[in-house]
Amino acid sequence: MADTYEGGCHCGALRYRVRALSEDVAHCHCSICRRVSGGLVMTWLSLPLDDFQWLGEEPRCYVAPTSCKRYFCGRCGAHVALVTTHSPDTVDITVTTLDQPELVRPHKHIWTDSRLPWLHLDEQLPSEAGESIAAGSFDDHAAEGLGRIE
Numbered sequence: 001m002a003d004t005y006e007g008g009c010h011c012g013a014l015r016y017r018v019r020a021l022s023e024d025v026a027h028c029h030c031s032i033c034r035r036v037s038g039g040l041v042m043t044w045l046s047l048p049l050d051d052f053q054w055l056g057e058e059p060r061c062y063v064a065p066t067s068c069k070r071y072f073c074g075r076c077g078a079h080v081a082l083v084t085t086h087s088p089d090t091v092d093i094t095v096t097t098l099d100q101p102e103l104v105r106p107h108k109h110i111w112t113d114s115r116l117p118w119l120h121l122d123e124q125l126p127s128e129a130g131e132s133i134a135a136g137s138f139d140d141h142a143a144e145g146l147g148r149i150e
């Protein structure tokens with residue numbers, strides 16, 4: 001997939017471009033995703049930081065204690081991206097903010113320890129109780145990575 005892909009928030013203030021789509025797409029069942037989105041699950045597309053750039057306004061950033069920096073629209077509140085301490089060189093974007101979310105396909109469930117027992121979704125996909133990547137910490141590089149690039 002050589003083309004670029006774009007997405008953005010509901011009001012249009014936040015826009016972004018990604019250089020390529022990846023196969024790394026997961027339904028996240030963690031309680032933080034639920035609280036910040038108000039939704040049952042958030043579905044994330046993981047990409048190298050270098051493949052992502054903001055095009056519109058500066059995002060607002062919420063630093064959730066211990067785990068992640070979450071980027072959202074300061075106007076409409078849409079949650080667009082996050083960078084986690086587990087994987088500071090990777091950005092996760094919300095599949096649902098892509099202009100063409102149907103182009104990617106979820107491949108697994110993560111953080112199923114926190115999964116709501118009455119939610120049934122893609123039951124055939126593999127599941128991870130947590131997330132199968134080593135814990136890390138933020139460095140300045142990761143903090144810069146989601147700043148305004150263009």
Ligand SMILES: [Zn+2]
Nearest residue numbers: 009011073076
């Ligand atoms: Zn917005």
Ligand SMILES: [Zn+2]
Nearest residue numbers: 028029030033
């Ligand atoms: Zn989550």
